[in-house]
Structure formats: C-alpha cells, structure tokens
Amino acid sequence: xxxxxxxxxxxxxxxxxERLEGSSEGTIEPQHKAQAESVEKTPEISPEKAKKxxxxxxxFSWSIKPQxxxxxxxxxxGKDEIPDGxxxxxxxxxxxxxxxxxxxxxxxCPKCGFHFRLGAYERVNVILDExxxxxxxxxxxxxxxxxxxxxxxxxxxxxxQTRAKTGLNEAIVTGFGTLEGMPLALAVCDFNYLGGSxxxxxxxxxxxxxxxxxxxxxxxxxxxxxxxxxMHEGMFSLMQMxxxxxxxxxxxxxxxxxxxxxVDPCTGGVIASYASVADVILxxxxxxxxxxxxxxxxxxxxxxxxxxxxTSEFFLEHGMVDQVVNRKELxxxxxxxxxxxxxxxxxxxxxxxxxxxxx
Amino acid sequence: xxxxxxxxxxxxxxxxxxxxxxxxxxxxARHVQRPHALDFINGLTKDFMELRGDRHFGDDAALVGxxxxxxxRTVLVLGNQKGRDTKxxxxxxxxxxRAEGYRKAFRLMQxxxxxxxxxLTFVDTGGAFPGKESEERGIxxxxxxxxxxxxxxxxxxxxxxxxxxxxxxxxxxxVADRLLMLExxxxxxxxxxxxxxxxxxxxxxxxxxxxxxxxTAPDLLGFGIIDGIVPEPTGGAHTNPNEMMAIAREYLxxxxxxxxxxxxxxxxxGIQSMLEARYQKYRRIGSWQELAxxxxxxxxxxxxxxxNPSL
Numbered sequence: 283x284x285x286x287x288x289x290x291x292x293x294x295x296x297x298x299x300e301r302l303e304g305s306s307e308g309t310i311e312p313q314h315k316a317q318a319e320s321v322e323k324t325p326e327i328s329p330e331k332a333k334k335x336x337x338x339x340x341x342f343s344w345s346i347k348p349q350x351x352x353x354x355x356x357x358x359x360g361k362d363e364i365p366d367g368x369x370x371x372x373x374x375x376x377x378x379x380x381x382x383x384x385x386x387x388x389x390x391c392p393k394c395g396f397h398f399r400l401g402a403y404e405r406v407n408v409i410l411d412e413x414x415x416x417x418x419x420x421x422x423x424x425x426x427x428x429x430x431x432x433x434x435x436x437x438x439x440x441x442x443q444t445r446a447k448t449g450l451n452e453a454i455v456t457g458f459g460t461l462e463g464m465p466l467a468l469a470v471c472d473f474n475y476l477g478g479s480x481x482x483x484x485x486x487x488x489x490x491x492x493x494x495x496x497x498x499x500x501x502x503x504x505x506x507x508x509x510x511x512x513m514h515e516g517m518f519s520l521m522q523m524x525x526x527x528x529x530x531x532x533x534x535x536x537x538x539x540x541x542x543x544x545v546d547p548c549t550g551g552v553i554a555s556y557a558s559v560a561d562v563i564l565x566x567x568x569x570x571x572x573x574x575x576x577x578x579x580x581x582x583x584x585x586x587x588x589x590x591x592x593t594s595e596f597f598l599e600h601g602m603v604d605q606v607v608n609r610k611e612l613x614x615x616x617x618x619x620x621x622x623x624x625x626x627x628x629x630x631x632x633x634x635x636x637x638x639x640x641x
Numbered sequence: 642x643x644x645x646x647x648x649x650x651x652x653x654x655x656x657x658x659x660x661x662x663x664x665x666x667x668x669x670a671r672h673v674q675r676p677h678a679l680d681f682i683n684g685l686t687k688d689f690m691e692l693r694g695d696r697h698f699g700d701d702a703a704l705v706g707x708x709x710x711x712x713x714r715t716v717l718v719l720g721n722q723k724g725r726d727t728k729x730x731x732x733x734x735x736x737x738x739r740a741e742g743y744r745k746a747f748r749l750m751q752x753x754x755x756x757x758x759x760x761l762t763f764v765d766t767g768g769a770f771p772g773k774e775s776e777e778r779g780i781x782x783x784x785x786x787x788x789x790x791x792x793x794x795x796x797x798x799x800x801x802x803x804x805x806x807x808x809x810x811x812x813x814x815x816v817a818d819r820l821l822m823l824e825x826x827x828x829x830x831x832x833x834x835x836x837x838x839x840x841x842x843x844x845x846x847x848x849x850x851x852x853x854x855x856x857t858a859p860d861l862l863g864f865g866i867i868d869g870i871v872p873e874p875t876g877g878a879h880t881n882p883n884e885m886m887a888i889a890r891e892y893l894x895x896x897x898x899x900x901x902x903x904x905x906x907x908x909x910x911g912i913q914s915m916l917e918a919r920y921q922k923y924r925r926i927g928s929w930q931e932l933a934x935x936x937x938x939x940x941x942x943x944x945x946x947x948x949n950p951s952l
Contacts, residue, residue: 425928427864428855432840451932482927489924511808511830513839516854517866520830521926523809524816527785528792528920535793551830554769554809558785573781573809574771583772592776602779 372396388609397566397609399546402455402472405505409612410459410468417457419490424452424483430514437514440476448474452483453508456491458500462617464624467495467502473547478508480552481515485522488556492529499631501539501620506557510550523555530556537630539623541616544594544603545569562619563603565594566612571602645891646872659877660825663857664848667833669825670804674879676886677736678705678720678763681803684886685893686711686718692749694741698778701742703734703770704814706749711761712894717753719746719814720763723804736805737770740778743787743813750787753796757905759897762800762814767832769810784813791816792919795912797900799893801871802826802858803878808835818919819896820866822858823889824873828866829856866926869896 370379375394384391388408389398400408406415423445430437445451453475458467469491471478488504495502511519533540542560544553546569554573557563565571572592580587590596597603607615660669669675682689686709694700706719721738724730753760769780791798791814800817806828822828829851831839836854837846861867871892874881904915 421932422929423932425930427928428853430853432849432853434841483929486927486929513830513836513854515928516830516856517828517861517864518927520808520812521866521923523812524788524792525923525926527788528816528923531789531793532920551809554781554784554813555788556785558782559789572776573769573784574776578771579773579776585773587773591773596776600777600779602782 390609395567395608397546397568399473399507401474402450402470405470405545406455406457406459406468408609409503409505409616410461410466411463414459415457415468416459417455418494419456419487420451422452422483422487424481424515426514427482427518428514428516430516440514444476448472450475452487453478453480453512454484454487456487458494458498461613461620464617464620465498465500466616466620467491467498467500469502469504471505471507471552473507473509476512476514478506478552479510479512479519480508480522480526481512481519482522484512485519485525488526489529492526492533495538496533496536499536499538499627501541501623501627502533503541503543503616504557504560505543505545506548506552507545508548508550508552508557510552510554520551523551526556527559530559534559534561538627539619541619543607543612543616544571544597547571549573549575558602564605564607564612564615565597565603566609567594567606569594571597645888649872649874649888653875656875658875659873659880662848663827663851663855663860664833666825666827666857667805667847667851669877670827672804672877672879673725675804676878676882677725678722678765678803680882681763681801681886681889682707682709682718682720684882685890686716689718692752693745695744696748697741697744699741701734701738701745702732703736703766704738704742704746706746708752708758711759711897712890715756715758717749717758717760718762719749719760720803721766721811721814723765734770736766737768738766738810739770739772739775740780740783743769743780743783743810746814747783747787747790750790750794754794757796759796759900759905760794760798760817761893761897762798762817764800764802764806764811764815764828765804766807766810767805768807768835769813784809787813788816792923793916795916797897797905797915798919799896799900801889801893802828802867805832807832816919816923818900818915818922819868821869821871821892821896822861822867823871823878824858825877826858827851827856828858828861829854864926 368381370381370384372379372391372394374396375391377393379391379393389400390396424441426437450472454469454471456469458465460466469488492502511523530540540560542557542563544557544563544565546566548557548569548571550573553571570592571594576587576592594603594606598606660666689707689709691705691707703722704719705722706717708715709718721736722733723736724733750760769775769784798817799819800815800821802811802815802822804826806826808831811828833847833851833854834844836850838844840850858867858870862870869892871889874884878885900915904911
C-alpha cells in the first residue's frame with residue numbers, strides 16, 4: 283500500500299496534525315493521500331519555499347494554492363485549481379497527463395485508472411445532469427456547542443478558517459437535481475472540509491434532505507468521503523450517527539430507494555452509520571474504506587496489514603458493497619438503478635395512498 | 642424516588658465525592674472493581690438466560706445478552722462485558738466487541754421485537770474492536786445496522802451507560818427512548834486517548850481532551866443528549882454494589898413503567914407515538930445557525946439570523 287500510494291501534503295504547508303483533525307474515533311489515516319502532482323513549479327512559490335518541502339516527495343499537489351492567495355472560491359469545477367497548460371503527474375503510475383485530458387477524464391488517470399479525489403461540487407457535476415442541481419440549506423453553518431477550546435485553538439476560529447480556505451460552509455453539500463432526466467436527491471461529502479467529518483450541521487443538512495426527499499418522493503444518493511464523527515462537537519457528533527440513520531430508516535419505510543456511494547476515504551462514524559444502511563452500496567475503485575484506520579489497527583493489534591486491506595476491492599470481496607464502479611460508469615450505473623426502482627416507487631406510492639399511511 | 646436521593650445525600654453529606662474532574666471520572670469509570678454488565682444483569686434481574694452467538698460466525702464474549710425477569714416482566718438485556726483480571730479480559734477482549742458481538746445484539750433485539758420484550762442495555766466499552774477481523778467481517782455495517790434497527794424497534798428501550806461509553810461501539814447498543822448515565826460514567830465520541838491523538842498527536846494529552854470534549858453525565862444532561870443521571874453511592878459504584886443495584890433498579894423501573902404507561906399500554910397507536918418520540922429526540926440534537934445571504938451592500942458574511950432554539 284505504502285509503495286503504491288505515496289503520501290503528500292494535501293494543501294501547501296499543512297501539517298500532518300492539521301490534516302488529521304476532524305477525523306473521527308482516532309481512526310483515519312487515509313492511504314490515498316496521493317493526488318496528482320504538478321511537474322512545473324507554481325511560480326508563486328519561491329525556490330526557497332519549495333526547498334523546505336524536499337523531505338516529502340512529491341513536492342506539490344495540483345491542489346496547492348499559492349500561500350499568498352488566501353481568497354478561496356468554491357472549487358466548483360476544480361478547474362481553477364490547475365493553472366492552464368500544466369501537466370499532471372499521476373501519483374500512482376507516475377505517468378504524465380495533460381491537465382485538460384485529466385479534467386475531461388473526471389480526474390481519473392487515463393493511463394492507470396487511479397481515481398483522484400473530487401470536491402463536493404466537482405462530484406455533483408460528475409453525477410447530475412448539467413445545471414440541474416439546486417442546492418438546499420447552503421447557508422447552514424455550525425455552532426460551537428462544547429465551546430471547544432484547547433491550548434492551541436478554538437473550534438470557532440478553526441471553522442472560520444476552514445470556511446475561508448475551502449469556500450464551503452460545511453463538509454456536506456445537499457440538494458436536488460436530475461440524472462438522465464430522473465429526479466434525485468443528492469448529498470455529497472467534501473473531504474477537504476475538516477476531513478469530511480460529521481458534526482451537527484452535516485447531520486442536520488442530511489436529515490433535512492431526507493425529509494424533503496420523502497415529501498417530494500424521490501430516491502436519494504449519498505456520496506460519502508469522511509473521516510467520521512467530528513471531534514470538535516463531541517457527543518453532538520456521535521448522536522448525528524443515530525439522527526441520520528433514523529431518518530434513512532424512515533426513507534426506507536416509505537419505500538424510497540437509498541443509494542450510497544463510498545469514495546476515498548470513508549471511515550469511522552459515517553461508514554458506521556447512514557452510509558452503510560443503503561439499499562445499494564457502491565464504491566469507487568481503490569478507495570480506503572473501513573471502520574478504523576489502518577494505523578490504528580496496526581497500533582492496537584501489532585499486526586502488519588496485508589496489501590490491499592481496507593480498499594473498495596477488499597470490501598467487495600468481503601461482501602460489504604454491491605459493486606465497485608469506475609467513475610466514468612457512475613452516471614449510467616446510477617441511472618440504471620433509478621430506472622429499475624422507478625416503477626417500484628410508483629407502486630409503493632399507490633399502495634401507500636390506499637392505506638393512507640400515518641408514519 | 643427523589644426523596645430517597647435526598648436521604649442518601651443527607652446521609653453522605655460529609656463524604657468526599659468519588660471523582661470531580663472529567664479525567665477522574667474516566668479513571669473511575671474504568672475502575673476494575675466497578676460493577677460490569679453481568680453484575681447489573683444478575684443483580685437486577687431473575688432467571689437470566691444467556692443467549693449466545695450471532696448465528697453467522699461466532700459468539701463474542703465482549704457483548705453479552707439474553708432474556709430475564711425484571712420486576713415481573715420478561716425483558717431482553719444486553720451489555721458490554723469487561724473482565725476483572727488479565728485472563729478474563731483476554732476472554733472478554735477488554736469489553737471491545739467485534740462484528741459478531743453486534744450481530745448477536747441485532748439478532749436478540751429482533752427477538753425482543755418478536756416477543757414484545759422491553760430492552761435494557763448496559764453500556765460499558767471503550768469502543769468496537771478496531772482489528773483486522775473486525776474489518777473483514779464488516780464491523781462498520783454491523784454498527785450501522787444496529788443503530789438503524791434500534792431507531793425503529795417497536796419496544797421500549799432503556800439504556801444505562803454504567804462505565805465507559807466509547808464511540809460507535811457504545812452507540813450501537815444505546816439508541817434508546819431513555820438514555821441514562823451513572824453519575825461517574827463518561828460517554829464520548831472517541832476515547833480521551835483517541836481524541837488527544839487526533840487533536841494533538843499526543844496521547845499524554847488525554848486528560849485535557851477529556852475536559853475539552855465534555856463527556857461527563859452532567860455535561861451531557863445539560864446538552865439534552867442523555868435523559869437522566871443515576872446517582873452512585875458516595876465513593877463510587879464499586880464501594881457499595883448492593884446500594885448501586887438498588888438505585889439502578891429504581892431508575893430503570895421508573896423509566897420503564899413510564900414508557901409502558903405512556904406508550905406500550907396503548908396498543909399500536911402507542912407504539913407509533915413512541916417511535917415518533919424516539920425519532921424526534923434524536924432529530925433535535927445538534928447546534929447550527931443560518932448565515933445571512935451575502936448582500937453586496939452590507940458585505941457582512943457572518944450575520945447570524947437564527948440560532949438553534951435548542952441551545
């Protein structure tokens with residue numbers, strides 16, 4: 283694993299400690315930190331600065347923003363993250379990819395098929411029909427229920443910084459759109475926002491989406507890339523596991539299909555709650571999936587883990603997911619599922635009207 | 642019942658409380674002499690019949706369950722079981738259950754639904770076991786399925802965190818109509834050691850993490866996350882197990898009869914309103930605010946329009 287997927291700093295200058303924050307249950311240590319690396323140096327970073335990073339190969343991630351540029355825009359397409367004309371080096375196979383080709387291929391390496399991570403809005407664009415997405419509850423932001431303060435930081439400051447840095451208000455984006463014209467409720471997690479961790483707002487946005495999906499009677503797709511429950515909200519975060527799962531139980535009782543797509547990395551409280559109670563569970567190839575992170579398992583059990591442990595393929599082999607689906611197949615596969623359930627949903631609806639269900 | 646609490650307080654007013662700070666409570670909650678799940682089950686119920694095995698892979702001694710008589714009614718009991726010495730702890734896997742333990746709990750809760758048995762659970766675990774075999778057998782799925790089942794289980798559920806409530810492994814047997822905590826128990830999203838590692842990469846910061854994470858019973862009652870605190874004998878549950886059992890019995894019985902009077906005695910409609918109340922109890926938990934739409938004239942992003950009413 284280590285050989286295959288080298289770890290690089292995700293955002294310029296961000297420390298290991300910062301990267302891990304927001305991950306849950308001491309569990310996350312994503313194997314696939316690797317993202318594409320730019321071959322050319324970004325001009326804004328001085329050679330001296332670049333030297334500092336020499337300890338880590340590769341030097342830069344394509345997602346690095348120059349230090350001076352703190353004005354974050356929502357990474358809606360991801361295109362603005364890669365300067366035009368830049369070549370990308372695949373962190374997995376080391377081949378050079380023209381960045382346009384990389385974008386057109388939905389950030390999948392055309393040479394080796396390695397799936398790079400997507401931001402929430404990039405993911406929305408990959409899945410839904412063009413411009414069909416209407417976001418809901420975009421302005422919901424977190425409170426600070428524990429008044430969380432440590433010697434080094436407060437949650438309030440951390441949240442403000444994260445919002446500014448990522449251009450996102452929370453680790454999850456929710457809304458409605460269409461896929462091949464069929465209506466779909468969609469929740470997408472963004473790992474860049476505090477490790478995609480689930481706190482109060484995450485839970486609330488997801489539950490509101492489920493409740494609206496119930497009203498509109500549409501199927502729901504949740505794409506999860508999360509380290510789990512958010513530390514900074516303590517037990518409020520843990521309880522979101524129960525809150526979201528209970529909402530999905532109601533969706534199921536109403537006969538509406540729930541599809542869960544697990545993408546890199548998904549561990550801890552998210553995979554141990556709503557993301558695993560779906561009617562159909564799909565995963566992208568090569569994603570890190572598991573309850574505890576590999577580092578924690580090795581620490582606790584003193585066992586060396588075999589190569590390929592806790593990948594999507596491992597999950598498939600052990601019967602935890604229905605299919606591993608390449609990113610370019612995602613739209614057709616989900617559309618097929620929606621068509622298969624379409625008539626079933628209509629039948630259930632008719633039946634429900636008859637008995638005037640009071641749940 | 643409050644009278645009895647008052648009496649106890651009066652009697653013990655000169656004694657020092659067993660633990661004050663969050664970290665002291667963590668240590669007390671882990672005290673090896675503290676009553677464990679089987680002590681509570683044997684102390685509170687009669688004719689306990691342990692039911693073992695998940696019917697898929699194996700039996701997990703870290704999570705025990707069965708049926709028993711509690712004050713004239715048959716109930717289903719579940720609990721995380723820790724050991725008292727090294728040998729027993731190895732057998733019990735230190736109270737950290739694997740997927741088969743949670744699948745046993747799932748099977749037994751379905752059993753409870755079938756026979757309309759109230760469910761009593763005793764939570765005392767550092768968390769689900771983070772091991773290779775747990776991953777191979779889908780521990781995440783097992784926890785998730787338990788949480789989903791409990792959120793809609795058509796029988797009353799009363800849970801008591803008796804020692805350590807650790808993360809998803811605790812939640813997967815404690816989604817309940819009434820969630821109680823013993824006075825010196827703790828319940829946290831991750832163990833203080835785990836939180837310290839995540840927040841500072843330094844396990845020695847666990848006491849600071851315990852404080853910052855607000856994991857004690859009074860904190861969680863204040864947040865509306867738990868429904869009640871069960872007092873312990875002064876000095877802690879282990880100093881007077883008999884009194885501990887008597888107090889736990891009062892609280893359990895009180896909560897259970899209340900649920901029965903309100904809901905299960907009223908037939909199918911009562912059960913539906915119990916499920917609705919359970920849903921709403923969890924639905925409310927959280928803290929959020931709505932940002933103002935950014936207006937170009939004002940340019941203020943962080944105007945808070947609406948605070949969460951529950952805070």
